[in-house]
Structure formats: C-alpha cells, structure tokens
Amino acid sequence: MNTMVKVENLSKEYRLGVIGNGSLWKDIQSWNAKLQGKPDPWTRINEESRIGRRDRFWALKDVSFEVQQGERLGIIGRNGAGKSTLLKILSQITTPTKGTVKIRGRVGSLLEVGTGFHPDLTGRENVYLNGAILGMKKGEIDRNFDEIVAFSEIEPEFIDTPVKRYSSGMYVRLAFAVAAFLSSEILIADEVLAVGDIKFQEKCIGKMRDVSENDGRTILFVSHNIGAVRQLCQTGILLEHGQIREYGDVGMVLQAYETSLRG
Amino acid sequence: MAATDNEEWDVVISAKRKRLGFDFKELRQYKDLVKLMIRREFVSVYKQTIFGPLWFVLQPLMSTFLYMFVFGNIAQMGTDGIPQPLFYFSGTMLWTFFATTLQKCSDTFVNNSGLFGKVYFPRFTMPITYMVNAFFTLCIQFAVMMIFYVYYFLNGFHFTPTWWIVATPLYIFQLALLGMGFGIMISALTTKYRDLRNLVSFGLSLLMYATPVVYPISSVPIKWKLLFQLNPVTPIIEMFRFSFFGSGNYDIKMWIYSLVVSVVVFLIGLMTFNHNEQTFIDVV
Ligand SMILES: Nc1ncnc2c1ncn2[C@@H]1O[C@H](COP(=O)(O)OP(=O)(O)OP(=O)(O)O)[C@@H](O)[C@H]1O
Ligand SMILES: [Mg+2]
Numbered sequence: 001m002n003t004m005v006k007v008e009n010l011s012k013e014y015r016l017g018v019i020g021n022g023s024l025w026k027d028i029q030s031w032n033a034k035l036q037g038k039p040d041p042w043t044r045i046n047e048e049s050r051i052g053r054r055d056r057f058w059a060l061k062d063v064s065f066e067v068q069q070g071e072r073l074g075i076i077g078r079n080g081a082g083k084s085t086l087l088k089i090l091s092q093i094t095t096p097t098k099g100t101v102k103i104r105g106r107v108g109s110l111l112e113v114g115t116g117f118h119p120d121l122t123g124r125e126n127v128y129l130n131g132a133i134l135g136m137k138k139g140e141i142d143r144n145f146d147e148i149v150a151f152s153e154i155e156p157e158f159i160d161t162p163v164k165r166y167s168s169g170m171y172v173r174l175a176f177a178v179a180a181f182l183s184s185e186i187l188i189a190d191e192v193l194a195v196g197d198i199k200f201q202e203k204c205i206g207k208m209r210d211v212s213e214n215d216g217r218t219i220l221f222v223s224h225n226i227g228a229v230r231q232l233c234q235t236g237i238l239l240e241h242g243q244i245r246e247y248g249d250v251g252m253v254l255q256a257y258e259t260s261l262r263g
Numbered sequence: 264m265a266a267t268d269n270e271e272w273d274v275v276i277s278a279k280r281k282r283l284g285f286d287f288k289e290l291r292q293y294k295d296l297v298k299l300m301i302r303r304e305f306v307s308v309y310k311q312t313i314f315g316p317l318w319f320v321l322q323p324l325m326s327t328f329l330y331m332f333v334f335g336n337i338a339q340m341g342t343d344g345i346p347q348p349l350f351y352f353s354g355t356m357l358w359t360f361f362a363t364t365l366q367k368c369s370d371t372f373v374n375n376s377g378l379f380g381k382v383y384f385p386r387f388t389m390p391i392t393y394m395v396n397a398f399f400t401l402c403i404q405f406a407v408m409m410i411f412y413v414y415y416f417l418n419g420f421h422f423t424p425t426w427w428i429v430a431t432p433l434y435i436f437q438l439a440l441l442g443m444g445f446g447i448m449i450s451a452l453t454t455k456y457r458d459l460r461n462l463v464s465f466g467l468s469l470l471m472y473a474t475p476v477v478y479p480i481s482s483v484p485i486k487w488k489l490l491f492q493l494n495p496v497t498p499i500i501e502m503f504r505f506s507f508f509g510s511g512n513y514d515i516k517m518w519i520y521s522l523v524v525s526v527v528v529f530l531i532g533l534m535t536f537n538h539n540e541q542t543f544i545d546v547v
Binding site: 006014015023024025027088089090091092093094095096097098099100101102103104105106107109111112115116118120121125128129132133134135137138 | 271272273274275276277278293295296299300302303306307310377378379380381382383384452456457458459462541542544545546
C-alpha cells in the first residue's frame with residue numbers, strides 16, 4: 001500500500017495573549033520607556049506577574065501517524081484539542097514548530113464551506129471562484145459544472161442570481177458541491193457538514209465514501225458528529241490537549257472518546 | 264507498509280522556512296484564480312459606490328478641477344506650458360495608480376485574514392490582483408486623458424510628443440513595481456500595528472506634494488531639486504509628461520535611477536512578503 005500522508009513528531013506552539021500593543025505609537029512609547037529605564041506605561045494590570053509563564057502554548061505535541069491511500073481517517077477530540085490546528089498544518093496554512101509532514105499528491109482542504117464566496121457574485125461565478133481558490137483549474141470546473149449544480153440541488157434558474165439572494169442552506173449546498181468535485185488525491189474536511197440538513201449531510205458522506213472507495217482517494221475528516229465519523233471512517237485518532245490519546249480502528253477510538261467524555 | 268524515507272514525496276512540510284526565494288511556478292498554476300480574484304475585487308469595489316464604474320473617471324476629474332482652481336488660479340503655479348487640465352489629470356492619474364496599489368497591497372494580510380486562514384493559495388495572488396485592478400482604472404483614465412488630448416489638438420494646440428512615448432508601458436510598469444514593492448514591504452507591519460494604516464494614507468497624501476503631481480519639477484528651487492528627484496516617482500511622472508506633451512524635465516539619468524530603485528524595492532518587498540506570509544497568519 002501507498003502511504004499518502006506521513007506525520008512525524010509534529011508539534012505546534014502558539015503565542016498567547018496580545019502580542020505587542022497593537023499600536024505603533026504605544027509600542028514606541030514602550031520602547032522609549034524601556035530605554036530610559038522607566039516602567040512600561042502600557043503594562044496591563046497584573047500582567048507583569050504573568051509574563052513568561054503562560055504566554056506560550058503547545059496546541060499540538062509530538063503527533064505522529066500515517067495515512068494510506070484510500071484510507072478514511074476520522075480525527076476527534078474536545079474543543080481546543082488541536083484538530084483544526086493539525087489540519088491547518090497539513091493544508092500549509094500555518095507552519096509547524098517542530099516535526100515534519102510528508103505528503104504524496106495534491107491536498108484539497110475544506111476548512112470552511114464557501115471560502116471566498118462573494119455575495120454580489122452569481123452562483124456560477126462563485127463556483128468558479130471557490131473552485132479556483134481550492135486549487136481547481138478552469139477546465140476542471142467547466143467539465144464538472146453541470147454535475148456540481150445537480151449535486152447542490154439548486155434550481156438552475158438560481159445559478160445566475162447573486163448568492164446573497166440564496167437561502168443559507170442553498171449557499172452551503174453550492175459551496176459544498178464545489179468541494180465535492182475536487183480532484184485532489186487527499187481531501188481534508190473540518191466540521192464542514194455541521195451546516196446543511198441531515199439529508200444533504202448523508203449525501204455528502206455518501207459522496208466522500210464513494211470517491212474514496214472507487215477512486216482510492218484519501219480522506220481526513222474532523223467532526224463532532226460521532227455518527228458521521230462512524231459512518232465514514234475506518235480509522236480514527238483521538239486528540240487530547242494536542243496529543244494523540246488513541247489511534248487505530250474507528251470503533252475503538254470512538255469508544256475511548258465516549259468514555260473520556262463521561263469520565 | 265511503512266514508506267521508507269527516500270521515497271519521493273510531493274510536499275514536505277517542516278518548521279524550516281522557505282528560503283528568500285519566490286515560487287513563480289506555483290503562482291503560474293494559479294492564474295485562473297488571479298483572473299477570478301480580479302473580477303471579485305472589481306465587483307466589490309464598484310458595488311459600494313453610488314456612481315459605480317463612473318466613479319473611476321469622476322474622481323480624477325474632480326481632483327483636476329480642484330487643482331486647476333487652487334494651484335493653477337490661486338497659487339499661480341506653472342504647468343510647463345501644458346494645458347492645465349491635461350497637466351493635472353495626467354499627474355493625478357499616475358499618482359492614483361501608484362498610491363492605490365501601495366495602499367491596497369499594504370492591507371493584504373489585514374483584509375484577507377479570513378481567506379488566508381482557511382485555504383492555502385499563493386498569497387502573492389492578492390497584491391497582483393490589487394495592482395491589476397488599479398491598472399484597469401488607470402486604463403479608463405488614460406482614455407479620458409486622450410479625449411482631452413485630442414480636443415486640445417483639434418483646437419490647434421501644438422503638442423510635440425517625443426519618441427519616448429513608446430516607453431509608456433515601462434513607466435506604468437515602474438509605478439506598479441514601486442507601489443507593489445512598498446505595499447507588500449509594509450503589509451506585515453500593518454497586521455501588527457493597525458494605526459500604521461492611517462500613517463500610510465497620511466504619508467501618501469504628504470508624499471504626493473513631494474512629487475510633481477500639481478506642479479512641474481521646473482518650478483522647484485534648484486537647491487531642492489535633487490531632493491525631489493530622489494523620490495523615485497518623480498522622474499516617472501516627469502518622463503510621462505515629457506513623452507506626451509514634449510515639455511517638462513527630461514533627465515534620463517534620474518529616470519534610470521528610478522528604474523533601478525523600482526526593481527530593488529520590488530525585490531526586497533517580494534522577499535519580506537514571502538517571509539511574512541509564513542509567519543504572520545498565526546497572529547492576524
Ligand atoms: N492563532 C492562534 N493563536 C493562539 N492560539 C491558537 C491559535 N489558533 C488556535 N489556538 C489554540 O490552539 C488550541 C487548539 O485549537 P484548534 O482550533 O486546533 O482546536 P480544535 O480541536 O479544532 O477545537 P474545536 O473542536 O473547537 O474546533 C486552542 O486552545 C486554541 O485556543
Ligand atoms: Mg476546530
């Protein structure tokens with residue numbers, strides 16, 4: 001089998017709190033005070049005692065795993081466990097602090113539905129724009145355009161209307177439909193199904209299974225919807241405070257998650 | 264099952280930052296995105312205005328009338344023998360192109376933090392988008408300038424355009440390099456210091472008066488002249504007017520100096536931008 005994603009000892013550190021004063025003028029005053037040995041006029045109350053202690057924070061700590069071709073991996077964990085951070089690193093939106101990620105093939109990442117949609121552009125224009133943002137070529141979108149519209153179940157007469165006149169459900173469907181036709185070998189999705197009705201959610205999960213089983217596409221899926229993860233994924237990772245708590249068969253991982261939620 | 268390390272990987276992500284190089288090949292793969300972004304930007308700008316695209320013409324016309332009144336009539340500043348409307352309009356149009364590009368580019372991270380936080384595409388797409396949009400505006404305004412030009416010509420005004428007119432695309436290109444270069448250089452700072460944005464717009468309006476937009480360089484006292492010419496925008500505007508109207512300051516040395524500055528500023532901007540796009544997303 002072919003390893004598509006290999007994550008080795010990945011760690012990500014964030015800086016917490018307000019960085020600088022957010023204002024050039026205030027920073028200049030702070031520097032000036034420092035030069036003259038006076039106390040910083042912009043020190044926030046009680047801040048001095050806090051500085052240096054908890055102003056850095058590991059959102060991911062020493063995470064390692066591998067994903068094979070055609071594998072559907074579910075990533076679960078409580079709020080703030082580091083799921084989105086992990087996907088952001090895999091999508092090259094942010095850089096890791098330590099460790100490496102090696103990837104074979106193209107990554108299509110869906111961290112939000114409808115990224116870059118502009119309310120004043122029509123449905124058609126937004127499909128092209130969003131597709132291009134996700135890394136599709138114009139020819140690819142041309143070829144799939146009718147299927148995208150059909151998948152979104154939007155009436156064809158609406159497609160040339162600005163999307164600000166769409167219902168929020170229609171908006172999400174169209175946005176998701178674009179992503180469903182991404183041709184990248186690896187698909188990354190972060191809680192994108194939370195919107196849209198149950199029927200549409202099931203359709204999307206069906207579509208993801210389908211592309212994974214038939215085209216051998218690899219999927220990394222983050223969701224708080226345990227049912228959806230169970231339906232879609234074969235393997236799972238349970239993240240806790242940025243560390244892998246459980247890794248393996250999805251049933252076992254979900255079990256561990258449910259126990260930890262109760263415990 | 265485990266893949267060995269010497270296998271071929273398409274992407275390797277690690278803490279090590281990209282060197283100061285710039286990935287033009289990657290940018291080329293996203294040229295469809297650039298086109299669509301340009302359209303998106305264009306739509307979002309003119310949807311917010313009452314006059315729509317007409318605004319692109321009204322704005323410089325209004326400035327031109329204002330300058331004719333204030334600098335032409337009240338302050339009695341010369342125009343090197345160029346008809347006042349043409350003199351002010353050409354200056355304003357070129358200056359606006361430079362200033363708009365600079366200002367928009369300097370806000371790249373601030374205005375796109377949502378987009379940049381959700382999806383990866385070459386960040387440099389946005390500065391290009393801003394520059395091209397400003398360029399479209401410039402083209403419309405240029406057409407208006409040519410209407411004035413023909414009008415004066417038909418009314419018997421004798422322009423003596425020079426062969427330098429063929430270098431016009433180069434002047435525009437230079438302004439684009441300067442605007443983008445300075446803009447992307449400070450784009451990382453504007454994410455950290457929001458008040459820098461006010462400083463930029465204030466600085467630009469100040470700098471406009473240190474550039475021969477509303478007066479010719481020939482009316483600047485000799486002892487100040489060199490200082491004014493060190494401003495890299497100055498020789499470009501002067502050369503543009505010299506090319507089209509045949510009067511004004513023709514100083515090839517200063518123009519070459521400004522050409523070199525444009526390229527250097529752009530390259531430095533590109534390097535800092537490339538560095539910052541990888542570091543700044545966590546703090547926007
Ligand atoms: N840019 C940032 N700067 C500082 N801290 C951050 C930043 N982004 C995320 N964090 C912190 O990193 C931790 C992990 O965040 P992340 O978004 O990965 O959580 P998550 O598992 O996706 O949670 P959720 O289920 O709520 O989406 C959180 O504590 C968050 O506050
Ligand atoms: Mg999240």
